[in-house]
Amino acid sequence: MAVVVRVKAPGGAENLVLETVELPAPRPDEIRLRQTAIGVNFIDIYQRSGLYPLPDRVLGVEGAGVVTATGADVTCLSVGDRVAYAGAPVGAYASERNLPAWRAMPLRASVSEARAASTLLKGITAAMLLGRTYAVGPGTTLLVHSAAGGLGQVLTRLARLRGATVIGTVSSEAKAAVARAAGAHHLIVGRDADFVDAVRRLTGGRGVDVAYDGVGGGTLARTLACVRLFGTVASIGQSAGPIPDLAVEELGPRRSLSLARPSVMAHVNDVADYRRDAEIVLTALADGELGGDGTAYPLAQAVQAHIDLESGRSRGALYLVP
Known part of the structure; x- marks a missing residue:
């Protein structure tokens, strides 16, 4: 029997419940995995709330563990x-699960299951974005x-490895210390900071080449003003709420911007893309280039993990331990 976290109905974190399933x-092309760590991501919140579809109502898109069959x-x-x-x-919020064998990436001895489970999807996302x-x-x-x-943090670390200069925004000095440790060259601190003006000053009025916005809400419209002519803005989430309608005139012709809304789930559905980028991330983990394990929560405390991630109280990666 396996313990799973199921969404009883779309909505808040209180709608997560523990169930036991057999x-x-x-199947012939699958493995059985006893999970020891399960990544928690914003896509889980979007699926829990009903923004994204969730076929079997069991959350989770990454994990790690030991093959048992x-x-x-x-x-x-x-x-x-x-x-x-x-x-x-989808269905990683479980003590055990069956999984297509091609999805499973072997771990080197130096990479903990917690580190892999809390970093792999984020690392693949960063590789796609960069x-x-x-x-x-x-x-x-x-x-x-x-x-x-x-x-x-993962995006910052991998961008630095490529020789890029990273400007980051954070909400507090405590989070600035975390981002600085990840390698950010410049930090703009404060929820109400004028990051448009700060970016303009840091780049000598030119603007950045590319901006990554997972905040949503009203942030995306302001982010457009941070990017140089013929630069790119990638909208990768909406942790602060829905993104207002955006007129195409906001992109061009005056600004001549490209706006991307890339999906990592679409990216990893290609076997070659998935295994290539997963190997890049796991190699970086083995080489010590992607930081620590993150913050652990018991599987039974998935509700608290969601509350902490959604509220912005957490720092870095979160993962569940069955």
């Missing part, structure tokens, strides 16, 4: 292997909102 035997056609993995995964099918969405490299200057968050 798992079927793995393999389907008849699985030859690349064995019982006892330590693995991590990210992507569909490559597929906009080609970041030496000389690139970028703006990262919520730079002390789980994705913000």
